[in-house]
Amino acid sequence: MIDVIKSSKLYFFLDVVIWFVAHNLPILIGLLIQTYFDGDNTIFIASCVCGLVLIQIVCILIGAKVDITAQHKWANFMYKKAYTAIEQSEIEAKQGEFINALNEDVNEIVGTISYMIDTACNLIYGIIVIVILGHIDISLTAFVTLFPILAIGLNSLIKKSVEKYSIQSKEYSNRFSEELLNLLNHSREIRVSRKEDDYSNSLDEIVNQQKCIELKFSVFKGLFSTFSSAVTDCNLIVTIFWYMHFKTLSPGAYVLFITYSFDLSSLAIYMSTLIVSLQSTKVYIQDFYKKIENKKRNRIVIDDPILSKIEYNSINVLVGKNGSGKSMSLEYINTQLPDSVMLPENYHLMDVSKKENICLNQAVDYDNLFLEDILNEHVGNDNLSGGQQFRMVLMRTLLTDAKIILIDNNFMSVDSKLRKKYLNI
Amino acid sequence: MIEKRDYFQLLLHFLLIVVLSLIQIIYPIFVSEILTVQSTVNSVFVIVCSLIVGKMIVNICDLILSGSMYWNFFKRLRMKLIHNLIYMDYEDILKRSVGELTQTVENDSSQVIEFYLVFLMTLLKDILFLLGVVCIAFIKSWIIGVSLIVMLIFLFIVFRWINKVSEVKWAQTKQAYQNLFDMFSMCYLMMTELKKINRESYLEKKLNTFIRFAFKSDLISGFISYQLWISTIFSFGMIKFIVLLIGCTQNINLSFIYLFVYYIDLLDDPIYELRTQMENIPSAKKAQERVFALLKIKSKLHFGTKLLNSNICCIDLDHVHFGYNENLVLKDCSLHFENGNIYGLIGPSGSGKSTLINLIAHLYEPQSGTIYINNVGLNEYKEKETLKEIEYIGQNEKNMNPYEIVDPYHRYSREKIENDLGYTLNDELSKGQLQYLYLYKALMSSKSVIILDEIFSYVDMDKIKNAFSKFKEMKKIIIVVTHEKEVMQFCDSTISMEDL
Numbered sequence: 001m002i003d004v005i006k007s008s009k010l011y012f013f014l015d016v017v018i019w020f021v022a023h024n025l026p027i028l029i030g031l032l033i034q035t036y037f038d039g040d041n042t043i044f045i046a047s048c049v050c051g052l053v054l055i056q057i058v059c060i061l062i063g064a065k066v067d068i069t070a071q072h073k074w075a076n077f078m079y080k081k082a083y084t085a086i087e088q089s090e091i092e093a094k095q096g097e098f099i100n101a102l103n104e105d106v107n108e109i110v111g112t113i114s115y116m117i118d119t120a121c122n123l124i125y126g127i128i129v130i131v132i133l134g135h136i137d138i139s140l141t142a143f144v145t146l147f148p149i150l151a152i153g154l155n156s157l158i159k160k161s162v163e164k165y166s167i168q169s170k171e172y173s174n175r176f177s178e179e180l181l182n183l184l185n186h187s188r189e190i191r192v193s194r195k196e197d198d199y200s201n202s203l204d205e206i207v208n209q210q211k212c213i214e215l216k217f218s219v220f221k222g223l224f225s226t227f228s229s230a231v232t233d234c235n236l237i238v239t240i241f242w243y244m245h246f247k248t249l250s251p252g253a254y255v256l257f258i259t260y261s262f263d264l265s266s267l268a269i270y271m272s273t274l275i276v277s278l279q280s281t282k283v284y285i286q287d288f289y290k291k292i293e294n295k296k297r298n299r300i301v302i303d304d305p306i307l308s309k310i311e312y313n314s315i316n317v318l319v320g321k322n323g324s325g326k327s328m329s330l331e332y333i334n335t336q337l338p339d340s341v342m343l344p345e346n347y348h349l350m351d352v353s354k355k356e357n358i359c360l361n362q363a364v365d366y367d368n369l370f371l372e373d374i375l376n377e378h379v380g381n382d383n384l385s386g387g388q389q390f391r392m393v394l395m396r397t398l399l400t401d402a403k404i405i406l407i408d409n410n411f412m413s414v415d416s417k418l419r420k421k422y423l424n425i
Numbered sequence: 426m427i428e429k430r431d432y433f434q435l436l437l438h439f440l441l442i443v444v445l446s447l448i449q450i451i452y453p454i455f456v457s458e459i460l461t462v463q464s465t466v467n468s469v470f471v472i473v474c475s476l477i478v479g480k481m482i483v484n485i486c487d488l489i490l491s492g493s494m495y496w497n498f499f500k501r502l503r504m505k506l507i508h509n510l511i512y513m514d515y516e517d518i519l520k521r522s523v524g525e526l527t528q529t530v531e532n533d534s535s536q537v538i539e540f541y542l543v544f545l546m547t548l549l550k551d552i553l554f555l556l557g558v559v560c561i562a563f564i565k566s567w568i569i570g571v572s573l574i575v576m577l578i579f580l581f582i583v584f585r586w587i588n589k590v591s592e593v594k595w596a597q598t599k600q601a602y603q604n605l606f607d608m609f610s611m612c613y614l615m616m617t618e619l620k621k622i623n624r625e626s627y628l629e630k631k632l633n634t635f636i637r638f639a640f641k642s643d644l645i646s647g648f649i650s651y652q653l654w655i656s657t658i659f660s661f662g663m664i665k666f667i668v669l670l671i672g673c674t675q676n677i678n679l680s681f682i683y684l685f686v687y688y689i690d691l692l693d694d695p696i697y698e699l700r701t702q703m704e705n706i707p708s709a710k711k712a713q714e715r716v717f718a719l720l721k722i723k724s725k726l727h728f729g730t731k732l733l734n735s736n737i738c739c740i741d742l743d744h745v746h747f748g749y750n751e752n753l754v755l756k757d758c759s760l761h762f763e764n765g766n767i768y769g770l771i772g773p774s775g776s777g778k779s780t781l782i783n784l785i786a787h788l789y790e791p792q793s794g795t796i797y798i799n800n801v802g803l804n805e806y807k808e809k810e811t812l813k814e815i816e817y818i819g820q821n822e823k824n825m826n827p828y829e830i831v832d833p834y835h836r837y838s839r840e841k842i843e844n845d846l847g848y849t850l851n852d853e854l855s856k857g858q859l860q861y862l863y864l865y866k867a868l869m870s871s872k873s874v875i876i877l878d879e880i881f882s883y884v885d886m887d888k889i890k891n892a893f894s895k896f897k898e899m900k901k902i903i904i905v906v907t908h909e910k911e912v913m914q915f916c917d918s919t920i921s922m923e924d925l
Binding site for chain 1: 456460481485489492493496499500507510515612613617619624631647651654662670672673674683856
């Protein structure tokens with residue numbers, strides 16, 4: 001998480017400063033209300049309260065912009081990281097998992113950083129409050145501080161269970177996404193081979209288990225937030241008892257104690273939530289870095305002096321039995337010779353116009369002769385047939401000015417007339 | 426979808442909320458009275474304590490109840506959506522994008538339930554509490570009552586206005602992020618191939634524009650939640666100001682002034698809850714539309730009651746017309762398939778080979794004309810009945826492990842399969858070896874119609890030849906879709922889709 005913060009230190013700093021001011025203004029409001037109830041109930045005090053509220057609003061306005069921009073900076077850093085990972089080489093994670101990581105994990109991590117700043121500012125607020133209260137009545141302050149600390153301790157005790165639950169729930173949601181994607185991508189096979197019931201059963205099973213875990217998790221979380229909010233009530237009871245029994249507090253101090261203990265317990269909630277969410281963020285961070293891990297691939301080493309056998313300005317054909325290493329050889333050539341380009345076995349198209357798909361925004365022109373049957377509008381992978389897709393991709397490959405063009409494909413889905421024409425280029 | 430038990434649970438949930446709101450209104454009265462009464466009456470203390478403890482107990486009960494309700498509904502809605510997806514017509518699936526459908530099942534469904542169970546209940550709780558506060562205000566001082574109502578109306582109008590303005594912006598942001606993630610998907614898929622032609626910078630540039638655009642729209646829509654927060658602080662600050670002002674100009678008991686200061690502090694949490702929930706209203710509305718649209722889709726295929734008791738020995742197409750939208754793919758197509766023959770389907774891409782197969786498998790229905798299987802119209806058969814005898818083998822199952830491809834139901838032992846194949850089924854198979862698995866699967870099939878959809882790429886010719894000589898011995902209808910001339914020569918007759 002630290003390197004994410006480091007990616008934009010300036011905004012982190014700005015974020016901290018502005019929220020520090022915004023969160024600590026209520027202290028002054030509390031003090032003003034104290035003097036008000038101690039008998040100084042003048043219009044002046046009332047208007048001071050009003051003025052402070054307005055200042056707080058201005059602070060929040062500035063803080064909002066800063067906070068959102070800061071979150072963007074951090075998210076951008078993570079997006080870039082993910083991009084570099086796919087740029088380096090293939091990724092271990094499946095497509096659905098990868099996108100899920102970008103969508104959920106990044107949001108969660110960035111959100112937690114922002115929340116951390118909030119909590120830190122609130123913590124300072126809490127310390128100032130305790131000092132002020134201690135000045136009025138030190139023993140009551142001890143009691144009032146005790147309960148929030150207890151709540152925080154209780155919450156950090158359950159950290160482990162929360163982590164366990166959040167890993168489990170993440171696991172189920174991943175499994176569900178994967179299975180759902182399978183279901184949609186193979187909808188034709190499923191229907192023809194009558195596998196509907198299998199899919200329906202396995203998905204039902206996942207949803208069922210997901211429900212059980214999530215229910216336990218939500219009740220568990222809910223119980224502890226109830227306990228945390230009980231802190232306010234405990235403080236309230238203690239303060240009332242103190243006020244009625246010892247009669248040492250002025251009415252203003254009584255009001256101040258109640259107001260501040262509200263804030264102290266909301267601080268406890270803040271802290272506990274942070275502890276819990278830091279824990280689950282740890283899971284998210286691990287998840288994120290796991291998802292952008294690159295595949296470990298063995299380096300291809302081929303003994304055959306294949307490179308020297310390539311003839312320029314002619315069509316070289318590589319033949320061999322299944323499993324004899326044709327594709328591997330092509331990969332090898334591609335990595336060894338810098339002036340070669342390769343059309344791999346699996347290819348895709350973007351969901352953009354025909355021209356952009358072929359030229360990839362480079363200033364080049366393409367030969368429309370073999371592509372006349374394809375419309376100029378949006379051409380995605382879904383609305384072109386296999387042969388049309390291949391022709392588009394082939395044209396894309398031919399447009400690069402490389403000397404060697406490697407094609408790992410046996411023109412299977414191109415009909416014979418076109419095939420001849422292509423080989424003449 | 427809603428059962429009797431649910432109504433009971435909802436009612437209980439409602440009652441708990443009413444009790445909770447009542448406690449919430451009553452206990453501050455005692456807390457503030459202590460301020461000026463200066464009594465040591467123990468009964469007041471006991472009342473406050475018991476109210477607070479009661480509040481906690483009711484809270485916990487409600488928590489468990491609402492949690493179980495939420496997840497039960499969640500489970501049921503998800504299952505229903507999945508069932509609809511699984512049993513939906515293939516044509517309906519094709520009309521929608523995969524991203525849209527996953528979005529509906531995964532996010533929209535929980536959003537809808539969140540709206541009905543969490544948002545509406547929070548709203549109810551807050552309204553009850555606010556009503557109580559206003560009533561008490563009017564009993565003691567009409568000025569506070571009026572100003573409270575004015576402030577609440579102000580807050581309501583501002584919230585409404587912000588929501589109205591934000592609806593479009595939220596949708597924009599959502600779309601922008603959806604586009605961004607789609608772009609990331611494309612990067613994931615296309616990086617390797619574009620690197621091989623040295624064009625990876627295209628993806629980077631494209632991705633950067635999408636990121637920038639997503640952030641730009643997020644800055645606008647993200648600010649909305651702060652607007653809501655600010656309007657809350659403003660109106661609460663103003664009420665506090667008015668209450669304090671009244672306290673110093675009019676002759677009102679200080680404990681009463683404090684009661685309202687206390688109420689305002691109490692209001693902070695519910696309004697915060699409401700506010701965060703309110704941000705989701707626009708997207709919840711959209712989510713609901715999508716969920717209901719998905720639930721409403723009904724199958725348009727027709728089925729009869731006839732059973733298929735024997736093998737399929739002939740398939741006939743009688744003047745079949747079919748097309749997507751106005752575009753006719755098959756025009757007056759009449760064909761005859763008989764067992765013991767191998768048919769090769771050829772034709773340029775987009776000429777309707779897949780469509781023909783989908784029609785025979787009854788995934789589509791012809792716009793006019795009839796398809797007969799064993800001389801009985803296809804839609805006279807019971808649902809899925811003819812598929813018992815049709816084996817479709819295509820090569821789309823990319824993410825499956827080799828063993829699953831060959832034998833998804835584990836009918837044969839792994840050893841037998843590996844013995845037949847002559848190689849082990851691990852993850853390091855070459856493309857040709859992997860591709861041959863489909864052919865092997867076709868050979869093992871016991872069904873009487875076998876459709877092979879472009880599964881010959883990378884497979885050695887002598888292996889294909891071998892397979893076809895075995896096919897010839899079987900008394901089956903075998904339909905082969907391919908581009909390979911060499912494969913065509915093994916077929917008994919070729920059907921050119923262009924000539925149809």
